[in-house]
Amino acid sequence: MRYPILAAGLLAVTPASAQDLPVLTVYTYDSFVADWGPGPAIEAAFEEVCACDLQFVAAGDGAALLGRVRLEGARSDADVVLGLDTNLIAAANDTGLFAPHSLQTPALDMPVDWTDATFLPYDWGYFAFVHNADMENVPTDFRALGASDTTIVIQDPRSSTPGLGLLMWVKAAYGDEAPAIWEALADNVVTVTPGWSEAYGLFLEGEADMVLSYTTSPAYHLIAEEDPSKSAAAFTEGHYLQVEVAGKLASSDQPELATAFLDFMLTDAFQTVIPTTNWMYPAVMPEGGLPEGFETLIEPDQALLLSPDAAAEARELALDEWLTALSR
Amino acid sequence: MADRAQPLGLAGWAGIAAAVAIPALIAVTAIAVILSAEGGRGLSAADWSAIRFTLWQALLSALISVGLAIPVARALARRRFWGREALITLLGAPFLLPVIVAVFGLLAIFGRNGLLNTALVAIGVEPISIFGLHGVVLAHVFLNLPLATRLLLQGWQTIPAERFRLAASLNMGPGALFRHLEIPMLIRAAPPAALVIFVICTTSFAVALTLGGGPRATTVELAIFQALRFDFDLSRAAMLSVVQLVITGIMALVALKVARTPDFGMGLDRPAKRWDADDLPRRMLDCILIVGAALFLIAPMAAVFVRGAANIMGLPDVVWTSAGRSLLVAALSTLLVVCAAYFMAAAAARLRNGAAWIESAGLLAISASPLVLGTGLFVIVFQFVDPARLALPVTALVNAIVTLPFALRVLIPAVRDADISFGPLADSLNLVGWARVRLLTLPRIRKQLGFSAGLAAALSMGDLGVIALFADPESATLPLQLYRLMGAYRMDDAAGASMLLLCLSFFLFWACDWGGRRGA
Numbered sequence: 001m002r003y004p005i006l007a008a009g010l011l012a013v014t015p016a017s018a019q020d021l022p023v024l025t026v027y028t029y030d031s032f033v034a035d036w037g038p039g040p041a042i043e044a045a046f047e048e049v050c051a052c053d054l055q056f057v058a059a060g061d062g063a064a065l066l067g068r069v070r071l072e073g074a075r076s077d078a079d080v081v082l083g084l085d086t087n088l089i090a091a092a093n094d095t096g097l098f099a100p101h102s103l104q105t106p107a108l109d110m111p112v113d114w115t116d117a118t119f120l121p122y123d124w125g126y127f128a129f130v131h132n133a134d135m136e137n138v139p140t141d142f143r144a145l146g147a148s149d150t151t152i153v154i155q156d157p158r159s160s161t162p163g164l165g166l167l168m169w170v171k172a173a174y175g176d177e178a179p180a181i182w183e184a185l186a187d188n189v190v191t192v193t194p195g196w197s198e199a200y201g202l203f204l205e206g207e208a209d210m211v212l213s214y215t216t217s218p219a220y221h222l223i224a225e226e227d228p229s230k231s232a233a234a235f236t237e238g239h240y241l242q243v244e245v246a247g248k249l250a251s252s253d254q255p256e257l258a259t260a261f262l263d264f265m266l267t268d269a270f271q272t273v274i275p276t277t278n279w280m281y282p283a284v285m286p287e288g289g290l291p292e293g294f295e296t297l298i299e300p301d302q303a304l305l306l307s308p309d310a311a312a313e314a315r316e317l318a319l320d321e322w323l324t325a326l327s328r
Numbered sequence: 329m330a331d332r333a334q335p336l337g338l339a340g341w342a343g344i345a346a347a348v349a350i351p352a353l354i355a356v357t358a359i360a361v362i363l364s365a366e367g368g369r370g371l372s373a374a375d376w377s378a379i380r381f382t383l384w385q386a387l388l389s390a391l392i393s394v395g396l397a398i399p400v401a402r403a404l405a406r407r408r409f410w411g412r413e414a415l416i417t418l419l420g421a422p423f424l425l426p427v428i429v430a431v432f433g434l435l436a437i438f439g440r441n442g443l444l445n446t447a448l449v450a451i452g453v454e455p456i457s458i459f460g461l462h463g464v465v466l467a468h469v470f471l472n473l474p475l476a477t478r479l480l481l482q483g484w485q486t487i488p489a490e491r492f493r494l495a496a497s498l499n500m501g502p503g504a505l506f507r508h509l510e511i512p513m514l515i516r517a518a519p520p521a522a523l524v525i526f527v528i529c530t531t532s533f534a535v536a537l538t539l540g541g542g543p544r545a546t547t548v549e550l551a552i553f554q555a556l557r558f559d560f561d562l563s564r565a566a567m568l569s570v571v572q573l574v575i576t577g578i579m580a581l582v583a584l585k586v587a588r589t590p591d592f593g594m595g596l597d598r599p600a601k602r603w604d605a606d607d608l609p610r611r612m613l614d615c616i617l618i619v620g621a622a623l624f625l626i627a628p629m630a631a632v633f634v635r636g637a638a639n640i641m642g643l644p645d646v647v648w649t650s651a652g653r654s655l656l657v658a659a660l661s662t663l664l665v666v667c668a669a670y671f672m673a674a675a676a677a678r679l680r681n682g683a684a685w686i687e688s689a690g691l692l693a694i695s696a697s698p699l700v701l702g703t704g705l706f707v708i709v710f711q712f713v714d715p716a717r718l719a720l721p722v723t724a725l726v727n728a729i730v731t732l733p734f735a736l737r738v739l740i741p742a743v744r745d746a747d748i749s750f751g752p753l754a755d756s757l758n759l760v761g762w763a764r765v766r767l768l769t770l771p772r773i774r775k776q777l778g779f780s781a782g783l784a785a786a787l788s789m790g791d792l793g794v795i796a797l798f799a800d801p802e803s804a805t806l807p808l809q810l811y812r813l814m815g816a817y818r819m820d821d822a823a824g825a826s827m828l829l830l831c832l833s834f835f836l837f838w839a840c841d842w843g844g845r846r847g848a
Contacts, residue, residue: 030808031815035646057716063557070560071364071703072710091560156537158554191459191541194550197814198538201432204819206441220817279817323374326542 021053024257026246027076029065029083031278033058038277045269052257061195062161062244066092073097074251079258082122082246082265086305087164089119089245090312099250101262108266109285111303112241119245122265123280126239126300127165128232129210130203130217141236142170146184151208153190153199157319160195161242166212168311169240171318172304178318182325189326215239215297220279223293231298238302244280339765343675346668347689350729354573354696357704361566364707371567375551379571382547385461385536386529389468394522396469397476398514400621403614404477405484413845415622416481417838422625423474424786424833425632426807427467427535428814429826433628434458434467434539436635443627463539468532472525474625478779479524479737483517484510486745502610520687523583524737527576527695548572552697562703569700576695580688629830636827639820647825650809651832653720657805658788658836660724661731665784666777668728669735673743674769676736683740690736693729701726723805727788734787735780739773746772778844782837789833806832 033039033056043054059068062083069081074097084092092098100117108114110124129145129152131138139145145152155163170178190208193199203211210233218230246265248258264270271282275291282290306314404416422430437443438458445455458466487509495505533549540546548568555565672690676683705722709715715722746769754760754768770777790807804812806829813822 030812034812034816035644036816036818060557067557067560071707075710077714156543156550158558159537159550164558186542189542190457191538192543193538194534194553195815197811198428198431198534200817201814201819201822202435202538205432205435205439207435207439217817224817323543327544 021051022254022257023053023055024050024079024254024261025055025057025077026080026082026261027057027059027065027069027078028081029061030058032056032083036277038273041273041277042270045273046261046264049264049269050257050260052254054261062088063159066095069097069249070095076249076251078249079252079254080246080248080261084119084245084247085161085165086241086243086245086308087161087168087311087315089116089308092247093118093308097249097251098247099252099255101248101259103259103263106266106284108283109281110241110243110283112243112305114243116245116308119247120262120265121243121245121283122270123274123278123283124241124243125280126215126241126303127162127169127212128215128217128235128239128298128300130213130230130232131210133218133229133231135209135231138231138233140234142173142181142185145188146181148188150188150210151190152185152188152210152212153202153208154192154212155196155199156192156194157322160193162196162199162212163192164315165240165242167318167322168306168314169304171314172240172306173237179321179325182322186326192326214242214280215300216275216279216281216294219275219293219297222296223276223291228296234298234300238304239300241303241305242280243305337674337678337761339671339674340678341675343668343671343673343686344679346672347675347686350689350693350732353729354692354701357696357701357708358566358569360704360707361562361700364562371564371571374546375548375564375568378546378548378551379568379575381545382530382532382536382549382572383575385464385468385545385547386526386532388461388465389472389529390522390526392465393469393472393476393525394480394518396621397473397480397521398518399617400473401477401480401484402510403617404481407611407614407618415618416478417841419622419625420474420478420837420841421629421830421834422470423472424783424790424837425471425629426790426810426826426829427471427532428810429632429790429830430471430628431467431535431538432635432823432826433632434470436631437627438463438466443631459539459541461540461545463541464532464536464545467535467539468525468529470625470628471535472528473621475734476521476525477621479521480514480517482738482741482776483513486517486741487513519583520737523579523691524694524733526579527691527733530572530576530695531697549697549699552699556699556703565697565700565703569697572697573692573695576691577688580691581684585684632823632826632830636823636825636830639824640827643821643824643828646804647806647809647813647821647828650804650806651828653804654789654806654829655832655836657720657724657727658785660721661728661788662781662785662840664724664728665731665735666781669732669739669780670743670777672732672736673739673773676740677744677747683744687733687736687740690733694733698726698730701729720805724788728784731784731787734783738776738780738783742773742776743769775844778840778842781844782840785836785840786833789836790829 028039031037039056043056046054057078059065062085065081065083066088069076069078098118101120103120105114105120108121110121114121137148139148139150154166157163157167170181174181191202193202196213199211200213202208215232218232221227221230246262248255248262252258266284268286271284272286272288274280274282275294404412425433435442435458439445440455448455491509495509500508531549532547533553536545536547537550548571552565552568555561555568672686676686679686705726706715709718709722750768754764759768806825810822810825810829813825
């Protein structure tokens with residue numbers, strides 16, 4: 001009974017790619033490969049220079065991506081994994097599945113130094129609370145936010161990377177005082193969503209005054225929708241960074257191609273695509289600079305980022321503090 | 329009651345095989361997940377509080393859904409009005425909605441800027457917040473009241489018209505009729521309906537967390553998600569799933585035991601005419617109930633429709649191809665569900681004492697965590713072939729398995745009634761094999777078969793299930809595409825895709841349901 005169905009399914013999904021070119025398989029997150037994401041343009045640009053067939057495989061979000069690689073282990077088809085962030089690097093290194101990139105890191109345009117031997121960044125952004133531009137009394141730090149009656153939607157740090165980013169933001173800015181900050185924030189939190197999409201959707205439907213997102217979010221509305229009505233709140237304690245990275249797998253059957261891809265990743269052909277498809281800052285500023293509209297975004301004075309090891313170490317305690325404060 | 333059971337026959341054996349295969353598949357996937365584990369830290373206090381919250385909200389949701397469904401189904405059962413059939417079909421729609429679409433539909437009515445609060449503020453009343461346990465229960469009732477109503481309505485239809493005639497000739501009022509006819513029917517129909525809804529709500533994840541207002545509203549499914557995605561603690565994920573299965577298994581056996589009361593015997597299939605409750609106050613009451621339920625269920629869907637209608641023409645092409653792919657998945661899993669459910673129902677009808685076991689085997693499928701099921705299948709499939717190649721068949725299979733319990737709940741009583749009422753006559757005519765299926769069983773279960781097929785098709789259309797684990801860029805289904813749109817700020821396109829999904833799901837349901845009821 002199942003065979004005809006399997007056969008029908010195979011016919012339906014097998015693409016006609018009987019080419020002899022070597023195949024480079026890159027695992028990444030869902031929104032990267034979407035038609036409106038960076039994937040298609042980058043695939044075309046890399047295939048022009050590599051004499052290879054670049055295949056993206058989408059696997060949920062950053063955390064799901066690492067889970068997938070761990071499930072597959074050394075037998076994975078993947079050559080490169082693109083889309084982990086700094087909070088996942090320690091866990092990724094622990095798997096022993098990744099190989100050093102062995103590239104000379106070019107000068108990066110990021111607010112922090114980067115020296116990791118395994119993972120290379122391809123874009124970055126600041127977490128920020130996004131609000132409607134006409135909102136009055138926008139809080140300027142976490143204390144003011146906690147003391148105000150501004151409502152916020154955040155993501156759950158147990159299921160979402162921005163949610164975990166917020167946890168690290170409060171931890172990096174306030175350290176041992178973090179529990180008190182969370183207790184003050186508890187009555188501002190309208191709800192906690194499993195992922196970024198639900199939270200941002202709730203905000204756009206008007207369920208809360210602010211949502212945890214990125215300083216670059218208003219650029220999407222401005223550039224893609226010609227809608228200048230969204231802003232990000234600048235916080236005086238600094239903004240936590242999300243740095244998105246890629247690394248090659250030790251088990252890759254195309255190690256040279258994988259290295260070539262990581263090298264390509266920091267060139268203009270890749271980096272120019274990032275700002276208006278991934279809505280993040282490029283890791284290396286392309287020759288033409290940032291697209292028009294990005295100059296309207298807030299630029300935090302101070303960037304916060306815990307090192308991968310410090311982030312991994314802080315996570316469990318920070319999560320407990322968060323749960324305790326918000327479960328009251 | 330005749331105890332000489334009919335021989336099982338081919339269909340019966342196939343049904344038993346399916347009833348064994350489902351728990352076996354669930355067990356195999358759980359074992360595959362545990363075998364991939366790298367050692368974990370066991371269940372924590374937070375996990376246990378997640379288990380408590382999960383059970384509590386599921387119990388509330390199930391009781392309230394069925395509690396509200398009883399008067400609504402009774403009103404629908406004893407009134408005849410123009411458009412009644414269409415209304416019954418339309419009221420089924422929320423159950424078919426993907427949860428994320430339902431959440432945004434509900435927010436358009438009950439949210440901070442929703443219609444209700446706008447109206448409340450306009451008349452000077454303090455606005456209400458949808459976030460909290462009450463919001464979770466509200467959403468679950470919205471999603472499941474339709475199913476409860478349909479299941480109970482079918483219960484009313486099992487009371488033969490002759491009983492109402494007899495009751496009228498004995499001059500029974502609505503009260504006496506309720507005691508003598510409707511309560512015995514409800515004892516048979518309500519516990520299994522409540523059970524199915526309870527089980528659906530135990531695997532709730534996005535609704536509970538999004539509307540729950542914070543980490544207090546953590547369900548087991550979220551704990552599993554965390555264990556799988558962030559902690560990569562596979563053994564803990566599998567353990568949580570097993571805890572959930574055990575609880576459901578116990579609930580299933582209890583509820584199905586309660587439900588085993590004598591049935592009403594056979595009738596002559598006359599259309600049921602009601603002589604009771606014909607006075608004005610009761611007419612008014614039923615009218616209010618029907619209008620109230622219709623408003624509650626239809627308003628959020630109308631909001632999704634209106635919000636999406638403006639954006640549907642501008643949808644990217646990939647959304648349409650995903651929709652085509654989803655239709656294919658829905659067709660495959662509907663076929664699987666209809667065959668498996670018919671076979672299992674045949675087995676259940678013939679193994680009179682084993683019926684509860686067969687239905688419980690089906691119910692386990694919806695209580696198994698889709699995440700663990702998907703991960704287990706992934707681990708197994710990955711040994712042999714690139715999982716992306718099997719994305720659609722695996723999705724169809726899993727969707728079929730998780731839809732099966734609804735089909736069984738509807739089909740088992742129908743097949744049993746057909747067997748009990750007409751089995752002896754068919755036996756005396758030596759009507760066996762395919763001829764018996766064609767002449768006796770199919771005509772008597774076609775309504776239920778159509779309803780099951782419609783449910784299977786629509787649910788499969790909207791279910792995200794396991795596709796996210798398996799899909800590559802080229803094989804996204806419509807619900808996955810909807811998530812991708814939302815994940816890329818494209819909320820307007822997502823609204824358009826939601827509307828498309830709503831319309832396609834509802835069309836599939838309507839087509840199958842109507843096909844089954846036509847002339848029946």
